[in-house]
Each structure stands twice: as C-alpha cells, then as structure tokens.
Amino acid sequence: xxxxxxxxxxxxxxxxxxxxxxxxxxxxxxxxxxxxxxxxxxxxxxxxxxxxxxxxxxxxxxxxxxxxxxxxxxxxxxxxxxxxxxxxxxxxxxxxxxxxxxxxxxxxxxxxxxxxxxxxxxxxxxxxxxxxxxxxxxxxxxxxxxxxxxxxxxxxxxxxxxxxxxxxxxxxxxxxxxxxxxxxxxxxxxxxxxxxxxxxxxxxxxxxxxxxxxxxxx
Amino acid sequence: xxxxxxxxxxxxxxxxxxxxxxxxxxxxxxxxxxxxxxxxxxxxxxxxxxxxxxxxxxxxxxxxxxxxxxxxxxxxxxxxxxxxxxxxxxxxx
Numbered sequence: 001x002x003x004x005x006x007x008x009x010x011x012x013x014x015x016x017x018x019x020x021x022x023x024x025x026x027x028x029x030x031x032x033x034x035x036x037x038x039x040x041x042x043x044x045x046x047x048x049x050x051x052x053x054x055x056x057x058x059x060x061x062x063x064x065x066x067x068x069x070x071x072x073x074x075x076x077x078x079x080x081x082x083x084x085x086x087x088x089x090x091x092x093x094x095x096x097x098x099x100x101x102x103x104x105x106x107x108x109x110x111x112x113x114x115x116x117x118x119x120x121x122x123x124x125x126x127x128x129x130x131x132x133x134x135x136x137x138x139x140x141x142x143x144x145x146x147x148x149x150x151x152x153x154x155x156x157x158x159x160x161x162x163x164x165x166x167x168x169x170x171x172x173x174x175x176x177x178x179x180x181x182x183x184x185x186x187x188x189x190x191x192x193x194x195x196x197x198x199x200x201x202x203x204x205x206x207x208x209x210x211x212x213x214x215x216x217x218x
Numbered sequence: 219x220x221x222x223x224x225x226x227x228x229x230x231x232x233x234x235x236x237x238x239x240x241x242x243x244x245x246x247x248x249x250x251x252x253x254x255x256x257x258x259x260x261x262x263x264x265x266x267x268x269x270x271x272x273x274x275x276x277x278x279x280x281x282x283x284x285x286x287x288x289x290x291x292x293x294x295x296x297x298x299x300x301x302x303x304x305x306x307x308x309x310x311x
Contacts, residue, residue: 039304046297054288064292071288072296079304123269129232130265137268139275152283159280174280199241206276 020092027091034082042082046075053099059171060103062160073102089185096178096186100168107164118162121207121217122200133218141213151209158208165189166201173198224255236266240273 027048033041050071057070077098085094124132142151159167168187172178173194178186180194189197207217224235236259242248243256260267 042300042304043297046300050293050296051288054292055285059283059285068292068296071292072299075296075300076303079300123234123237125232125234129234131233131269135265135268135272137271139271142275142279151279155279155283159283170280174277175283175285195241199238202241202273202276202280203237205280206273209276209279210272 024090024092028087031082031085031087031091034079042079045078049095050075053095056096056099056171056176057103059159059175060100060164060168061106066106070099070102070106074099077102090182092178093182093185096172096182100172100186104164104168118204121204121211123203123207123218131218133216135218136210136215138210138213138215142209151212154209154212155205158205162201162204166197169194169197170201170205174202223252224259225251226255233263233266233269236260236263237269240270243270244274244277 027045030041030045034045053071053074054067057074058064058067061067061070074095078095081098085091126132159170162170165187169183169189172183172186173180180191180198183189184191184194187194210217224239236256239248239252239256243253248256260270
C-alpha cells in the first residue's frame with residue numbers, strides 16, 4: 001500500500017473510532033436513564049439500534065419471521081438486563097452478545113442437515129505441504145460475476161451452510177467490520193479462536209467460489 | 219493453525235504454512251521478519267500468489283454482501299409489541 005493510501009486509511013480509521021466512541025457514550029447514558037425507569041430512553045435505544053440488530057439477525061438466520069421474533073427477544077432482554085450492564089465493555093459489544101445469544105440459540109434448535117461437507121472445500125496439499133494442484137487465479141472473474149449478483153447468491157448459500165458460530169464470526173468480521181477482540185467478547189471466544197474460525201470459514205467460502213467458477217477448491 | 223516460524227527459510231517454507239499465515243498477513247499482524255519471509259515465498263511460488271489473490275477476492279466479495287434495512291412495517295410492529303409487552307407486569311423468564 002502506498003504511503004498516501006496508508007495515511008488516508010489511518011485517518012479514516014481514526015474518524016470511525018471517534019464516531020463509535022461518541023455513539024457508545026450516548027448509548028451508555030441512555031442505559032443509565034433506562035435503569036431509572038425512563039422508557040423514552042428505551043425507545044431511543046430501540047430506534048437507534050433496531051436496524052443494526054435486524055441486519056445481523058437477518059444475515060444469520062435468513063428467515064424473516066424468525067428474524068422478527070429474535071429482534072423482539074433481543075430488545076426485551078435488553079430492557080430486562082439493563083440493570084446488569086455495568087459498562088465494563090462497550091455497549092455495542094454487550095448488544096452484539098445479546099443479539100448473537102438469541103440468534104445462535106434459534107439456529108441451534110434447527111436441524112443441522114444443511115451444513116456443507118466442509119472439508120471438501122478446504123485447500124489440499126501434497127505430503128510435503130505444497131499445493132496439490134496448480135492454483136488458478138480466478139480473482140479477476142469475480143468482478144464479472146459480482147455484476148450479475150449470481151456470486152452474492154452463491155456466497156449467501158455457502159454462508160448458510162457454515163456452522164452457526166463460524167457464520168456469526170464471518171458476519172461480524174467481514175460484513176459488520178467488528179474487531180476480533182469485540183467478536184471474541186460477543187461470542188465467548190478467545191481472539192486466536194476467532195481468527196481460526198474466521199480463516200477456516202474464509203477458506204471454505206473461497207473453495208466454494210473456486211468450484212462454482214469451474215476450478216478445483218485448491 | 220500450525221505456525222512454525224518461516225523466518226530465514228522462505229525457500230523451504232511450504233504452501234500450507236503460508237496459507238496459515240494469510241489472515242495475519244492481511245491484517246498486518248505478522249512481525250516484520252515473518253512478513254518479509256512471507257513475501258519472499260510469494261516471489262518464488264505462483265500458486266501461493268494465486269491463492270492469496272483469490273483469498274483476498276473472497277473476503278472482498280463477502281464484504282460486498284448487503285443485507286437490507288429493517289422493513290418499516292416490521293419496525294413499527296416490533297415497537298408496538300415492545301410497548302404492549304412492557305406495559306404488562308414483568309414475569310420472570
């Protein structure tokens with residue numbers, strides 16, 4: 001990356017962090033008001049965060065009716081547990097945790113038959129650790145498929161077949177841009193465990209895309 | 219993930235080890251010596267270059283997925299549900 005691009009990326013990151021910090025301070029203040037019984041504070045929290053909760057839950061469970069039930073459940077839980085929010089972690093982390101607990105609970109109750117035979121989509125190596133087959137660079141083909149939206153359909157389908165917790169890690173990391181540390185706190189995982197799950201899930205998605213584009217998963 | 223150091227042995231580092239370092243390489247979490255060895259391996263191995271490019275493209279494609287906003291009707295329905303529910307005396311769950 002060029003030095004100028006790096007500086008711009010760092011500046012952008014600083015602005016995002018400042019915005020996030022400000023939003024978190026406001027949310028903490030609303031939770032404090034909710035603790036004293038201020039229902040308007042709850043309404044404000046709902047208005048500000050229902051979109052985020054909906055987006056994450058919809059990405060995770062897919063089904064509209066179940067998503068609505070879970071969004072209800074998340075905000076009821078937020079109301080009931082506001083007293084227990086001590087502010088040790090960011091409000092956003094706490095809300096991710098409530099959201100993920102509720103959505104993953106729903107997914108766990110589903111039958112597991114839809115999961116891919118995941119190992120088929122991981123890269124394969126020779127006994128000496130080198131790639132088993134020549135790796136085809138299909139990265140340029142992706143742009144063309146992105147335009148057709150076909151690729152999005154394939155990716156969503158592949159995401160749906162990941163184990164629920166791995167799917168949650170991908171959604172929080174790659175779709176929501178949340179740090180591995182925050183994801184770990186939200187899902188009860190260590191940072192290395194988050195990275196391992198994220199990497200494996202990306203390898204599987206990559207393998208699935210590779211096969212869809214007519215190449216081996218290698 | 220097996221992460222034996224590849225420093226000083228870019229020529230003999232194997233592709234599987236390189237694959238296991240991709241995530242940390244892309245997030246800038248590798249120390250400078252390991253990052254240099256990683257890049258040195260890439261100069262020698264077209265398969266790993268292709269693998270890295272397609273891995274990055276997969277992440278890029280995943281990031282481009284968009285999930286729609288909450289439908290206004292649902293937003294109102296949930297708001298009404300919460301108001302009604304929270305008016306009633308709370309029962310322990």
